[in-house]
């Protein structure tokens with residue numbers, strides 16, 4: 191037993207707490223591209239003296255069971271960040287219970303936080319839901335379990351009792367993010383051309399209120415300030431530490447909306463850029479952000495590019511005013527187009543989220559969206575991609591669809607009736623044609639592969655010495671991206687006329703498969719030829735840095 195201050199993160203280090211850290215804590219979550227949520231939870235527990243084992247949700251469930259039987263954890267915490275995985279998590283819990291794991295099971299993430307009653311109903315093996323930001327609550331929970339105290343009284347949880355589901359008082363959001371320890375990270379994954387990448391956060395929360403988004407609902411429902419920024423110097427310090435200690439030179443900011451909008455956040459960003467220069471990061475590291483199109487400012491983004499910004503992900507979401515209104519984006523099509531143009535002009539790569547269909551869709555809006563895609567990526571500056579709006583739990587649009595009787599599907603696969611029922615068949619066919627043929631979705635598909643080639647290009651440009659023929663290579667990738675995008679847009683447009691005007695379908699899956707594999711083959715051949723041609727220089731550059739780091 192140790193006796194330590196109970197509160198480490200909310201600025202009120204008051205009561206000592208009895209803590210028995212002899213038993214390990216297990217955390218299970220989706221680990222592809224790392225998992226910052228689990229990373230922060232593990233770091234907080236470790237700082238308090240607990241040992242933590244992290245499991246990839248995608249690993250063999252037998253491995254989790256064997257480890258649990260061997261180490262007898264005090265608690266298994268499941269991180270459900272994608273609502274669509276709820277039944278798979280349920281199956282894993284059942285499997286562990288059926289095989290003799292009796293310890294406390296808890297779960298956290300957006301869906302469990304916002305829909306805790308539904309979560310408890312769906313997952314009978316659970317003991318508790320940890321709601322909203324989990325660092326302090328999980329620590330409290332583990333402290334109570336390990337010391338044999340009553341855990342049902344702590345803030346920020348929900349659990350089953352005979353009369354129904356009980357939620358305790360909500361725990362306020364973490365006030366000062368810099369009081370959190372650096373998240374645990376897995377360093378053996380995600381590298382681009384030998385350069386290692388990791389996610390990180392400069393802020394949490396989003397001030398906007400898009401109708402389809404569970405993020406702002408997650409941060410707005412819990413008490414406390416919705417958007418919290420870290421100190422710019424602390425972010426730069428963490429990056430320098432990761433570069434020096436772990437050779438990380440690609441930083442993926444997962445902030446919901448990087449602090450850029452309005453005078454105060456512009457000041458924040460300029461201060462951050464100054465710290466990056468002070469810590470010698472530009473030239474040695476690159477970084478990617480997520481932001482809204484209305485935050486793209488030519489002057490500021492040029493400064494950001496000089497400080498290593500290499501990619502911007504924007505949720506553009508719709509190419510029609512009606513769609514943007516339905517999604518409550520509070521932005522115009524013109525602003526979206528302008529942001530893309532500015533990024534192209536200053537040479538910052540972009541990717542984007544886009545919903546071809548939303549609850550207000552008509553065939554005309556679908557075709558206007560395709561025209562928008564042609565305007566932004568017809569030139570091949572990024573791969574075309576799109577989806578359909580998914581009504582996640584806790585979002586205003588899901589509630590509206592439910593109220594108007596249009597909500598369909600189940601918790602893992604929610605969808606809705608379109609105003610024009612022919613759109614259902616149309617979208618079904620689009621998915622059948624372009625997904626099955628390996629064009630848009632999935633990790634081996636053509637559009638993600640094109641974006642990966644673009645990612646390499648921007649890393650080569652900023653973190654490697656100039657390579658002969660680089661400009662020709664970039665043009666070749668742009669050409670294949672442009673042809674693939676235009677073909678894809680044309681296919682979807684043709685399909686829209688099949689369903690709206692009864693035209694004949696000019697496409698067969700076989701033909702699409704052969705077209706998408708021809709693009710893929712061309713992409714791979716072009717990319718491999720260039721990289722192989724410069725392999726020695728690329729390796730030399732990586733090795734010379736490794737020597738500098740060792741010295």
Ligand code: B12
Nearest residue numbers: 220222224225226227267268269272273298299320323324
């Ligand atoms: C990075 C990211 C990804 C990464 C990887 C995620 C990973 N391995 O962690 C990638 C790119 C792979 C990804 C993919 C997708 N993503 Co994503 N992603 C994110 C993003 C931007 C950041 C996640 C993050 O790091 N957050 C920061 C950490 C600190 O917060 P956190 O994860 O919420 O964790 C805290 C709490 O939730 C809680 N908690 C979480 N887990 C647990 C567990 C326990 C035991 C406890 C006690 C507490 C707890 O405590 C944590 C610390 O405070 C989020 C947005 C967001 N704000 O979360 C979307 C988000 C999670 N993604 C989303 C979606 C929809 C997707 C995709 C389906 C997109 C697509 N169309 O392809 C895919 C799905 C992939 C798949 N295989 O099915 C949605 C999920 C919506 C929902 N309600 O289900 C989100 C919320 C974005 C959104 N706009 O709504 N994504």
Ligand code: SF4
Nearest residue numbers: 396398400403406446
């Ligand atoms: S701007 Fe992005 S993170 Fe913020 S509410 Fe809208 S979709 Fe969600």
